[in-house]
Amino acid sequence: MSSSTRTKREGLAVRAMIGLALVFMFAPVLTMIVFSFNDPGGRFNYELGTFSLDAWRAPFAVPQLGVAIRNSLIVAAASALLAALLGTPVGFALGRRKFIGRGAVSGLTFIPLATPEVVLGAGMLILFVATATIPVLKTLTGGLFYPLGFPSVIAAHTTLGLSFVIINVRARVIGAGVTLEQAARDLGASGFTAFRTIWLPIILPGILSGALLTFAISLDDFVLTNFTAGGTTMFPTWLYGLMRRELPPQIAVVGTLIFLVSLGLVALSAKLSGRQPA
Template sequence: MRAAGDWVGRHLILMIGMLVLLYMLTPVFVVVLMSFNQPAGRNTYTFDGFTLDNWTNLCEPYQLCSSVRLSLEIGLLATLLATLLGTLMAFAMVRHRFRGRAAANVFIFLPMATPEIVMGSSLLALFVNAGLAGKLGFWTIFVAHVMFCLSFVVVTVKARLAGMDPRLEQAAADLYANEWQTFWRVSFPLVFPGILAAALLSFSLSFDDFIITNLNAGQQVTFPMFVWGANTKGIPMQINVIGTLMFAIALIVVVVGEFGSRRRDRTRV
C-alpha cells in the first residue's frame, strides 16, 4: 500500500510537472514551426506550407532588421552597465556592513515590484518635464533599460555571493594576498557564473521589453515594438525566425556555460 502510494506520489507529481512544462514550451515550438511557414495570404497566421524563404529573406519586411539591430545595441550596452553597477552593489550588500542596509534592500527590491506601466509612465513624465519630449530615442531607452535590469542583476549576483564561503577570502588574506589580489584571484572567479547568469537575464529582459520602451522610445522602433506594430498590419513570418535564432543562441550560451563550469569543477577540485 505504502509502496503504491510512493509510486503515485513520485510519478504523478513528475507527470503534472511535465505537462506544465509542455504548456510553457508549446509557444516556442509554434514559433520554430512558423519560421518555416509559407502563409497563403498576408493576414493569415496559419501553417500553409513549408518554406525556407523566411530564413533566406530575413530582412525583407521593412524595418525588421533595423529594429533587431537597435534592440541588440541597447541590450548589449544596457547589460554591460547594469551588470557592472549591479555587481558592485551586490558585493556591498553581502560583504560589507553599513548603516541603512535594510533600506538599501527595499530600495533595490522596489523596481522589481513596480508594474512596468508605472515605471514607464514615471520616466516619460520625468523626460517630458525635463524638456526632452522631442529627444526621446536611443539614450532614453538605454537609461530605462539599465534602471530596470539593475535590480535583477543585484539579486542574482547576491544569491551567488551569499552561497560562497567567506573563509576562502579570509584564507587568501591569511596567505598575504592584498585586497586586489584576493578579489581577482578568489572572489571574482567564484562569483563569475552568477555575474554571467545576471548578464544573460539582463540582456533577455532588455531585448524583450515592450511596455517601458514603447512609452520612452520616441520615433525609434525596437524589435518588440516592430512585432506590436506588425500585429495590426499583418504579421511577417520572419519575426519567428528572429525568435528561433534568439532561442538557439541563448540555449547554446547556457549549455556551454554549464558544461564549461562543470569541467572546471572536475579539474580544480
C-alpha cells in the first residue's frame, strides 16, 4: 500500500471523526432551538409537546427575565470596558519589552486560567465580606463592595477578562512595529505620537477582540456571578433559581437569541481584526 493511499485513509478517518464530533457539539444547540418552538403543556420545558410560536411572540413574558438580562448586559459592558482599559498597557509592555519582573507579571496573568473558578469566586466573596467587617478595608473601599451588587460582580468579571485582553494585545505586539517606532522616534516623533500613530493601529484589533471576549465571558459566567452578585438579579443565577420552580420555553428563546447575537458579534470582530474568526 503506497503512502498516499495511507494518507487518504487517514484523511477519511479524521473527517469522519470531525463529523461525529460536530454532531456532539451541536446536539445541545439544536435541542435548544427545537425546544424554543415547543409547548410543553406543563411548567417544565423538558419534553416535546406541541409546536408553538407563543414563546417567540412574547420572549420576555417571564417576570424578572428582562431585568436579569438588562443587568447582565450592563455588567458585561462595564467589565469589557474596564478590562480593555486596564489590560492594554500590560499586554503592550509584555509584548514589546524584556524587563525585570516580566515573568512575574505574565504569571499573574496566568492565574485565572490556572485556578478553579470556584476557589477564585469564593476568595473574592470572603474578601468583599472582609471589606465590610475589617475597619481598615472598610475605610479604604468606602463600603463599595459590600453589600454585594454591581460593583462587586463587575470587579470579579473584569478580573477574569483582563487576562484575555492582555493575551490578545500581547499577541498583536510581538514582533511588530519596533523598527517602525524607532524610525518615527528618529524622525522626531514624541513618545506619545509614536504610540498613537504606530502602535495603536496595530493593537486596536487585539483590544477589541479582548473586550468582546470579556463581554461574552461575563454574560456567560455562572460561578463568579454566583459568588459575587449577592441579591442582584443576574441572568445565569436568576435562571438557576427559576429552574427549581419552572422552565418556560422563553428560556430556550432567549438562549437562541443570545446565540444569534453572539454569532453576529463574532462576525463583526472577525471583520474588525481583518482575519478569520478564532
